[in-house]
Structure formats: structure tokens, C-alpha cells
Amino acid sequence: xxxxxxxxxxxxxxxxxxxxxxxxxxxxxxxxxxxxxxxxxxxxxxxxxxxxxxxxxxxxxxxxxxxxxxxxxxxxxxxxxxxxxxxxxxxxxxxxxxxxxxxxxxxxxxxxxxxxxxxxxxxxxxxxxxxxxxxxxxxxxxxxxxxxxxxxxxxxxxxxxxxxxxxxxxxxxxxxxxxxxxxxxxxxxxxxxxxxxxxxxxxxxxxxxxxxxxxxxxxxxxxxxxxxxxxxxxxxxxxxxxxxxxxxxxxxxxxxxxxxxxxxxxxxxxxxxxxxxxxxxxxxxxxxxxxxxxxxxxxxxxxxxxxxxxxxx
Amino acid sequence: xxxxxxxxxxxxxxxxxxxxxxxxxxxxxxxxxxxxxxxxxxxxxxxxxxxxxxxxxxxxxxxxxxxxxxxxxxxxxxxxxxxxxxxxxxxxxxxxxxxxxxxxxxxxxxxxxxxxxxxxxxxxxxxxxxxxxxxxxxxxx
Numbered sequence: 001x002x003x004x005x006x007x008x009x010x011x012x013x014x015x016x017x018x019x020x021x022x023x024x025x026x027x028x029x030x031x032x033x034x035x036x037x038x039x040x041x042x043x044x045x046x047x048x049x050x051x052x053x054x055x056x057x058x059x060x061x062x063x064x065x066x067x068x069x070x071x072x073x074x075x076x077x078x079x080x081x082x083x084x085x086x087x088x089x090x091x092x093x094x095x096x097x098x099x100x101x102x103x104x105x106x107x108x109x110x111x112x113x114x115x116x117x118x119x120x121x122x123x124x125x126x127x128x129x130x131x132x133x134x135x136x137x138x139x140x141x142x143x144x145x146x147x148x149x150x151x152x153x154x155x156x157x158x159x160x161x162x163x164x165x166x167x168x169x170x171x172x173x174x175x176x177x178x179x180x181x182x183x184x185x186x187x188x189x190x191x192x193x194x195x196x197x198x199x200x201x202x203x204x205x206x207x208x209x210x211x212x213x214x215x216x217x218x219x220x221x222x223x224x225x226x227x228x229x230x231x232x233x234x235x236x237x238x239x240x241x242x243x244x245x246x247x248x249x250x251x252x253x254x255x256x257x258x259x260x261x262x263x264x265x266x267x268x269x270x271x272x273x274x275x276x277x278x279x280x281x282x283x284x285x286x287x288x289x290x291x292x293x294x295x296x297x298x299x300x301x302x303x304x305x306x307x308x309x310x311x312x313x
Numbered sequence: 314x315x316x317x318x319x320x321x322x323x324x325x326x327x328x329x330x331x332x333x334x335x336x337x338x339x340x341x342x343x344x345x346x347x348x349x350x351x352x353x354x355x356x357x358x359x360x361x362x363x364x365x366x367x368x369x370x371x372x373x374x375x376x377x378x379x380x381x382x383x384x385x386x387x388x389x390x391x392x393x394x395x396x397x398x399x400x401x402x403x404x405x406x407x408x409x410x411x412x413x414x415x416x417x418x419x420x421x422x423x424x425x426x427x428x429x430x431x432x433x434x435x436x437x438x439x440x441x442x443x444x445x446x447x448x449x450x451x452x453x454x
């Protein structure tokens with residue numbers, strides 16, 4: 001108890017170790033995390049803007065994130081960054097390599113960065129990402145960037161968790177784009193064509209413009225398509241400004257609140273399922289699954305068992 | 314593999330101007346295959362950058378790699394940088410092309426273990442595991 005109240009105070013005082021420790025407690029499912037999360041200032045959480053950066057592997061998400069940090073630091077904003085990489089399905093280990101492209105900000109106390117492993121979650125995020133954004137916001141970060149794992153077609157969790165999501169694409173990954181057409185492209189707020197200096201970028205930008213025309217317009221003179229050459233920092237200032245403009249539009253309408261409500265509901269569902277998982281696994285282990293017929297039938301039976309047990313206890 | 318288990322998080326870094334990262338990457342991959350979450354910071358990092366990253370990432374151990382001879386200055390510099398930011402409790406291990414006669418002084422400076430070429434990977438993984446266990450134990454006391 002003493003430790004948690006000390007941690008909360010230290011988080012508010014922007015202590016790097018306390019912020020990092022609190023995120024680990026959430027990640028590891030430690031009960032003390034609940035107390036810490038309860039102790040954070042809800043006004044700060046509401047004020048902070050969560051920006052999602054997603055896209056296929058190699059599109060330039062990390063490099064772009066690095067440059068965006070630079071832009072927002074020029075405005076003196078305190079920035080949180082959550083960079084997610086996949087866990088190995090075999091060993092459970094992970095290589096978290098996003099810092100390689102973001103070390104420029106390593107010594108800046110106003111940039112809070114955390115690398116996280118997906119730990120078996122498939123939607124492009126990790127289970128603790130939402131809590132990590134709130135811990136960072138509680139430490140005074142006004143902008144929090146979440147960089148997802150490299151995504152394919154359907155990793156859409158970021159859309160629901162973030163206030164605004166930018167999908168980063170790059171020429172030369174054409175097949176991925178085709179594959180994503182019925183998914184992320186439809187729902188991302190912004191379409192960023194990175195590596196705009198490379199052959200094929202113009203054609204890709206035209207494709208993206210065509211996709212953007214299908215979406216409701218944001219505002220006058222505000223395009224949903226941005227061109228960047230992240231490695232040289234080109235186009236990043238405009239991208240940073242566009243993201244902030246969209247945030248203001250959302251906050252002036254009810255869109256911001258609507259999204260936060262959806263995000264919360266999704267997180268509650270995710271955590272509930274995660275907490276149920278071990279109990280379900282126990283029930284499944286009691287059966288010889290090869291002999292109990294179709295998996296769907298056994299699932300129905302197990303859910304019924306779980307509900308009945310609940311009523312007895 | 315759920316959210317309710319403690320994972321060992323470690324950081325692998327190369328301090329100084331030495332760009333030979335084969336060893337560091339080999340160790341990072343071996344740790345990943347051993348179930349560790351490995352924050353890899355890449356080449357040419359300053360001791361201060363490595364220490365700051367280790368603290369922000371809440372790692373339980375740091376592994377430093379060196380090939381080109383800067384270890385006598387750079388490894389202890391990481392220990393000093395950690396001390397400056399209240400991170401002295403994070404154990405530091407080192408490895409690379411390091412002459413036998415340098416090892417005692419490096420350990421004296423606070424490097425927990427030194428691994429030279431030819432060390433079996435199992436020994437290295439074991440040492441990281443022990444360093445992580447020690448860190449977690451000290452923390453929960």
C-alpha cells in the first residue's frame with residue numbers, strides 16, 4: 001500500500017522509474033496496478049490525446065514516430081510513446097527494436113518511451129497498452145503516440161483505442177495495400193504515404209486519395225492524405241499539424257467522447273475475456289476434445305457449465 | 314501466454330563508436346528464444362543513453378557488447394550513468410572481445426559477469442536469468 005501511494009506521487013512528479021515500474025505492474029497483471037490506475041488524475045487523462053500510428057512492416061512507422069516526437073517537442077509538449085513489437089509464439093520472448101530509430105530523444109526527460117511486447121495478443125496492440133497510455137497521461141504527457149506492430153489486414157484494435165489513427169503506407173508494398181483495402185484503409189482517420197521520394201509514391205498517393213474520397217470529409221482544406229519522407233523529416237510538420245487539427249475537430253463535436261466510450265468498452269471486454277481465460281482453459285482441459293464433437297458444441301457446453309457454477313457459488 | 318505473468322525484460326546495447334553488432338544481435342536472438350523480452354537499442358549509443366533507456370524500459374538486467382577495445386572505459390561509464398539516475402540496482406553484464414587481464418577490473422567496477430568468445434550460450438542465458446531473478450527479489454523485499 002505504501003509502495004503504491006509512493007508510486008502514484010512519483011508518477012505525478014514525472015519520475016521515469018516510477019512510470020516504468022507502474023507500466024510493468026500492469027503488464028505483469030500485478031494487483032497493485034489497480035490501485036495505481038485508480039489514483040491517476042482523470043482530468044489529465046481526458047486532456048491527453050492518443051495518436052495511433054499503424055501500417056505494414058517496413059512502411060516507416062518508427063522513423064515517422066521519431067520525427068513526430070521532434071515536432072511536438074518543438075511545441076514543448078510532454079510526449080509519451082508506446083512502441084509495440086510481436087512476441088514469439090514459440091518462446092514467448094520478443095525483440096523490441098523500435099528504440100533503434102528513436103534514440104535521438106533518449107535523454108529528453110519530457111519524452112517517455114516504452115517498448116512493449118504483444119504477449120500473444122493478435123490485434124496489433126498489447127493488453128496493457130490502454131493502461132500504459134493512462135499512466136503516461138497521469139505523468140503529464142499531453143500527446144501519447146502508440147506505434148502498433150506491423151499490421152496486415154485486420155489488426156484494428158488501434159482504431160478503437162486511439163483518439164486518432166494514422167495508417168502509414170509506402171510504395172513497394174502494393175500487395176499489402178490491396179489486402180488492406182477492406183479493412184484498415186476504411187477506418188483510419190489519416191492515410192500517410194511515406195517514402196514519398198520513392199518510385200511509385202505518386203500512384204500510391206492517388207490510390208489513397210481515391211480511398212479518402214469514400215470517407216466523409218474532415219473539414220474544408222483538410223485532406224485525409226499526407227505525403228511524408230520521414231527519414232528526411234519532410235512533410236512531418238504538416239502531418240503533426242493535421243493530427244492536431246483533427247483532434248480539435250473531434251473535441252468540438254461529440255466524436256472525441258464517442259470514441260473514448262468505445263475505447264473504454266473495448267478495454268473492459270478485453271480484460272474480462274483475459275480474466276476468464278484461465279477458468280475456461282480449466283474447463284476445456286477436463287474434456288477429451290477429439291471426442292466431444294464440433295468445437296462449437298463444446299464451447300456452448302462449457303459456457304453453460306461456467307454460468308451454472310456461477311449461480312451455485 | 315497471457316497477461317498475468319511476469320516476463321523478464323532485458324536491454325542489449327552497444328556503447329561507443331563500435332559498429333560490430335553481430336554479437337549483440339546473436340545474444341538478443343538467443344534471449345528472445347529463451348523467453349526474454351529484449352529491448353535492443355542498436356549501435357553507437359552513449360552510456361547515458363543506455364542508462365536512460367534501461368530505466369524507462371524498466372528492464373531487470375542490461376547486457377553490453379563490445380568488440381573494438383573500448384570496454385575498459387565504456388562498461389564502467391554505463392555503471393556510472395546508471396548511478397546518476399538512481400538505476401544502480403539494475404545488474405549489468407558484458408561480453409565481447411575482452412582480454413582475460415581486463416576482466417577483474419571490470420568486475421571490480423560493477424559488471425556482474427563478463428563473457429568472452431566461445432562461452433556456451435546456455436551459460437549466458439543462465440546468467441541473465443539469475444540477474445533478473447536477483448533484481449526481482451531485491452525489488453519485492
